[in-house]
Amino acid sequence: MPNRRRQFDRPHSSLRGGVAPVGAVVVLVGLLASPTLSSAADPTNGAALAKQWCASCHVLPGTPNQRAVQGPPSFRDIAIDKPPDQLRLFLMRPHGSMPPLSLSRAEIDDLIAYIETLR
Numbered sequence: 001m002p003n004r005r006r007q008f009d010r011p012h013s014s015l016r017g018g019v020a021p022v023g024a025v026v027v028l029v030g031l032l033a034s035p036t037l038s039s040a041a042d043p044t045n046g047a048a049l050a051k052q053w054c055a056s057c058h059v060l061p062g063t064p065n066q067r068a069v070q071g072p073p074s075f076r077d078i079a080i081d082k083p084p085d086q087l088r089l090f091l092m093r094p095h096g097s098m099p100p101l102s103l104s105r106a107e108i109d110d111l112i113a114y115i116e117t118l119r
Contacts, residue, residue, distance in 0.1 A: 040113075041106075041109035041110050041112065041113035042110045042113065043110065043113040043114040043116070043117050044114075045107075045110040045114075046107075046109075046110035046111040046112065046113050046114025046115070047060075047114045049103070049107055049110060049111050049114075050075065050111060050114055050115075051063065053101060053103075054075070057072045057098070058072050058073070058074060058075055058078075059074035059075065059076075060074075060075050061074075061075065061076060061118060072098075075114075075115055075118055076118050078115055078118075079115045079116065079117075079118035079119045080119065082115075084112050084116060087111075087112050087115060088108060088109075088112060091103060091108045091111065091112075092108065
């Protein structure tokens with residue numbers, strides 16, 4: 001009986017010539033397409049979003065003629081009290097007396113990046 005084991009000892013055809021297996025390529029492409037790896041959060045855009053959506057209730061640094069409304073914390077206080085992961089969860093769900101926000105994940109990341117600059 002011929003030795004059939006030899007056919008299993010040969011290298012897989014997709015590995016010959018330094019070519020990566022298809023699964024590894026798919027994983028790599030997926031990682032590169034991930035928003036966390038392909039683009040960084042933009043705190044400048046986050047500041048613009050904060051002025052547009054949040055300044056009517058929250059005190060933002062550098063915003064002239066803004067009155068503190070009783071209740072909501074200032075963005076500086078939020079920066080000190082809340083880590084980014086808590087802010088992300090908070091902004092992804094409806095919450096309290098705040099108006100319903102419909103922010104994309106990128107906008108949430110930008111807003112959190114801005115808040116992080118206030119620490």
